[in-house]
Structures are given as C-alpha cells and as structure tokens.
Amino acid sequence: MRSERVLRGTSAIVGVAESDLGEVGPGFTALDLTEQAAGRALDDAGLTISDVDAVFSHSAFYSMPTVTLAERMGIRPRYSDSTAMGGSSFVAHLRHAVAAIDAGLCEVALIAYGSNQRSASGGHVSSGSNHIPSYETPFGPRLPVSAYALAAARHMHEFGTTREALAEVAVAARRWAQLNPSAFERSELTVDDVLGSRMVSTPLTVRDCCLVTDGGGAVVVTSTERARDLPRPPVFYLGGAEAHWHSSISQLPDLTVTAASETGARAFDLAGLRPSDVDVVELYDAFTINTVLFLEDLGFCLKGEGGAFVDKGGIAPGGHLPVNTNGGGLSYGHPGMYGIFTLIESVRQLRGEAGDRQVLDAHVALAHGNGGMFSSQVTVLLGDESTL
Template identity: 50%
Template sequence: MFPNARIVGAHESPRRKAEVHPYVIFHEVISAALNDAGLTFSDVDGLCVTAGDMAEGGCAEDSIEVGDYLGLRPTFFDSTDVGGCSAIYQTGLAAAAIEAGLADVVVVAYAAAPRRFPFAPEVAWPIGPGAYEMPYGYAPPPAYALFAQRHMHEFGTTREQLAEIAVTCRANAANNPHAPKREPLTIDEVISAPMIASPLSKLDCCLVTDSGGAIVLTSKERARDLNRPAVRVLGYGAYHSNVFLSQQSDLTLTPGVVSGKRAFERAGLAPTDVSVAQLYDAFTITPLMALEDLGFCKKGEGGPFVESGAIRSDGSIPINTDGGGLSSNHPGKRGVFALIEGIRQLRGESPGHQVSDVDVSLVHGIGGFFSAASTLLLAKD
C-alpha cells in the first residue's frame, strides 16, 4: 500500500503543561518536524490538523485558521476531527494524497492545551443525540467505565488485569525524560487509588497534558535526498461507528475490529508479524480491547493475555513503549504521539523502551467513546 509515500520527519513536544496558546505549540512542533526531515515551511503544500475540543480560547482551529497563523497556504488540507485517532486517520489521507500526486510535502499536526482550556460540553451537545446523553454526566471516564464493566461481566476480566496495563506503561515511561510519571507502579496501587468511575480508579485513567506533535510525509523520490531514515506505510484502515454507547450493538467490540482488519489485509500481514504496538490508552480498558480486536488474542481473552506478561517490554508484543497516555502524554487526542512513537521505534529512537529489531510497527488509535478507529502498519524503507 502507498508505494510512493514516505514519512520523513517527526517531533513530539516535550511540553506537558503549556504556558502558551496551542497555536504556539503548533508552530514549535511543525518547525521541529520539518527540521527533522531536512525540509522548511516553504516546501509544505499539504496540511492536516486537529486541535483541542471545541474552540480553545475561542479559536476554530481548523486547517484554515492554523494554516493562516503559521503562514502556510496549502493546496491539500484536512481538519477531520475523529477524536483521539485523528492524526492516525490523517496520515492515511496524507499518504494517499502523495500517492495520487495531490501534494508533495504534507504535515500532519496536533496541538492542544486542555489544562488551559478545558472542554466545554454545555456548548457542544444540547441538541440531537447529545440531548439524550450529555445531561447524565457523560464524560470519557464514566463512558469507558461502562465498557469495562460490561467486559468484566461477559468475560470475567479483573481489575488486576486492567491494572497490569497501567503498570506496563509506567515501566516503559521510567526512562522517558519527558514522561511526567516515571516512578514504579504496582497493581495494588492502581486498584487502591481513588475511584473515579467504577471499575476505573484514578490510575486506570490517562494523564491530562498540554502538548503537540507533528509528522512530515513526502514522496519516495524526494525522501531519497533527505537526511532521515524514511518510514513506509504498509497498511492503513479506518472506521467510525457510534457517537454514544447506547447506539453500540455490542459494548465489547470496538471500531478497531474493522480498521485493524483493513490495515492487515492491505499490508498482507498478520498480528504475528508485528514487532511493537502503540495502542491508544486513554484508560486501561482501551488497549485491552484493542489487543482483542486487532487479533493479538481472542475476544474475551485480553485479561489473561495481559496478565501473562505478553505486553511487557520483554513480552511477545510490547505496547506503549514511551509510557503511553497513562504515563507520558495525553491531551485530548493522543493519536499523534502514538504515531510518533511508532516511527521512533523503527528509527531506534524511542525515549522509553526501544524494542530491538523492529520490522513492523503498529499504531492504533481510537476516538470518542470507541466511536472511531484508525490503524497503521509501518516499516522501514
């Protein structure tokens, strides 16, 4: 898939608490990613952005506004917001655009400062489906708690098994100088932490950070002249289903079932070919269900699978090697950071746990309340 597109630059902001507007972070990370690629702003003709939820500081933050702030005038652009997986979704679009000759150099970027500008649901969802959901106190932690509760009910998944995911991410974060949480964590500490929404405690929930990240794609031809190891997109899949849980026919299935299958089919690969996986971890239940839906284990067996140590740094499929959203970086949408860590694994540049001999790097993001998913299979050129 995408024989002519290459990822040539990537940068994750070291910021976790911003003293600046997200537009400043956009400029910082795009400058750094272009510099990493050996390119400049004048080379860019494609821009894909997503930002914080609903008007941070009164800004629309679509590609027109962000492009205008940056001083970019792209001829290919996208500002599709599919939540946390937006940047992963847009990487597929960007690769397709390069493949089709619609753009030469595309930047995919995200920046947000939810600690400065908290989400404002009262302006977002009073009409339509939200009128039947948001008045009840809907927010990400209780929504994912509802998924976890159902998974525990149907398959006997335990809180200890969920906690194993937080413990694994924390161990990977130990070496990452930018991860806010690096001290060792135990399963007991996760379980005995204050409950946020049963069965999820505070340590089953991701951090809330202010940060940003960007990657740069160009053609195979142009990548040859640049000074960075290029990364190929072998497989890509995307899918969206429901906004809210009430519309989801099976609470134990995520849209990753479809996005993952498409990505593997298009790449001609299987889960056993994957060396390392970045699985979106807004909550501990999120990667557990991704492991099942992407085919790393059978449906319902995610609990015993993580309990076996399979996802640890020395396991069969190490996950979230930078510390993930649980211990390193999670503004509203983590996708771009999972993507950057997936690229760093192929370049041998992980700041957390670098897996040796990485052939295939999987990046999987979800958005909303398991509302959307995007999956990428990446490899060295």
C-alpha cells in the same frame, strides 16, 4: 475501481517531533504548541516551511485548524484536511495524506496538533460540543470516562476479566514511561496502587484513566522517491483503514467489540501482514480497557483473552509484545487527543531512536487511534526499508 493496495510503500514519514510537554504554563496557547511541534518536525525531516504544500490538523481549541495553523506558519497549501473524528483524527490524516500524495494533489504533507489542556483548564476539554440531544443525557453520565467504564464492566462480566488485569495495563505503561525521559509520570506504580486509587467511574480508578497534560506533535509525510533524498531513514506507509460505527456509547451494539475489529483486519490485508509480523504496537490508551479491547479487536489475541494477554507484564518491557513503548496516554502524556503520538513513537522505534526503550529488531509497527466513546477507530501499519 483502483485498489487501495497500490498505496503500499508509496509514501513515507520523514519527520516527527513533539512540542514542549507536560505542563508548559500559561504563556503557551494550543496554537503555539502546534506550531512549535510542526517546526521541529520539519527540522527533523530536513525540510522547510516553503516545502509544505498540504496541511492536516484538528483542534478543540481554535476554529478552522488548518487555516489558522497555515496562517501562523506562513504556509499557503494547495491541499488542506481538517477531518475531525476525535483523537483518531491524526492517524486518519496520515492515510488521507498518503492518498493525496499518490493522487498528485500535494507533495509534502504536515500533520500537526497541539493542546494546552492542563495549563488552560486543568480538566477535560472535549474535541467538539455536542449540540444534538442524546438519550444518555438524562442519566447524567460523566463522559467520556463513564462510557469506557461501561465497556470495562461488560468485559469483566462477560469474560471474567479482573480489575487486576486492567491494572496491569497501567503498570506496564508506567514501566515503559520510566525508560522515557519525556514521560510526564515516571514514579513507581503497582497493581495495588492502581486498585487502591480514587474511584472515578466504576470499575475505573484514576490510575485507569489517562493523564491531562499539555503538548503537541507533528508528522511530515512525502513520496517515497523524495523521502530517500532526506536525512532521516524513511518510515513507510504499508496500509491503513478507518471506521466509525456510532457516536454515543449507547449505540454500540456490543460493548466488548469496537470498530477496530474492522480496521485492523482491513489494514493487515492491505499491508499484506499479520499480527504476528508486528514488532511494536502503539495504541490509544485513554483508559486501561482500551488496550485490552484493541489487542483483541486487532487480532493479537482472541476476544475475551485480552486480560490474560496483558497479565504478568505481558505488554511491559520484557513481555511478549511491546505495547505503548513511550508510556502511552496513561503515563507519557495525554493532551486532549493522543492519536498523533502513536505515529511519533512508531517512527522512533522503526528508526531505532527510542533510547532505553528501544525494541530490538523493530521493522513493523502498528499505530492505532481512537476517538469519542470508542466511536472512531483508525489503524495504520508502518515499516522500515526491509518491509518493501
């Protein structure tokens, strides 16, 4: 069997962009924002709609997302992928696009997402209705937050992780957001503010939870050969992995260990890298416990040491590891599904385009997506020219 290692460096991200963000108002649909982001990403790449021959998307707002988006934009793709794994889908789409390009199934892949969640509903919109009865239903969980609260409570019980440590995650995200003009929340935030805010699902307060915003994002991928002829510095795919162990949180055997422990190890192996080689980390931080668990599972610290790792500004600007440098889902924005924004920020950091939040000498980035109730996990490693 042909090894997946051959994909290292064969494709690159050549364009990224967001749509209008925050609260765009009732005049924009989710599809409008998806198209807007896609058009801007193609402009960023120096390509046009006629160059695109593959479309990747997932949506909770309209059916047949790739078919719908392609019709709207006038694309007639020869390859289409609407893999749906929740918020991690778009990171998985990158891995699928790289494989498709290497196989000759397409040449220019567009990955796009958009949501008007805040303007349309002001509340939670799931990435798909669950028509299968769950053993959890009689207990009336408030999903998804109750699932993540269970994990947080277990981590606190098993490892002595404190509420203050979880709050440090939210504070670090806000400090990065204060350096990002596009971030939705940029006001001052302290540990005491997080601890004293409204309880949503014990032990998580509202400041432990992601924002609800509008927004879209898009990523353009092509072969390394073609990428070098385009205007932006290519950001190369070095390795990636995806896994899912469960759907319902009650089926996760250990609430303190996610499938990121599998995807991280595989991605690093395929990329020929270690956690110590990573300069910037972009994680799906739907809740503060996500960041703690993913840092452990991806190998940046030992299991149970995530609380100490993030303490005292460890992942904030000036800390020992730059994490969620755009402000993350906790402060930058969270339009229903966040995964594509981990890719966009990784690319901007590796291209040196992040402005005041730019990480110096950033050559390797890790982007990690999460879907469902810690259900699907996808990890990719990206690098600049120096990593090939």
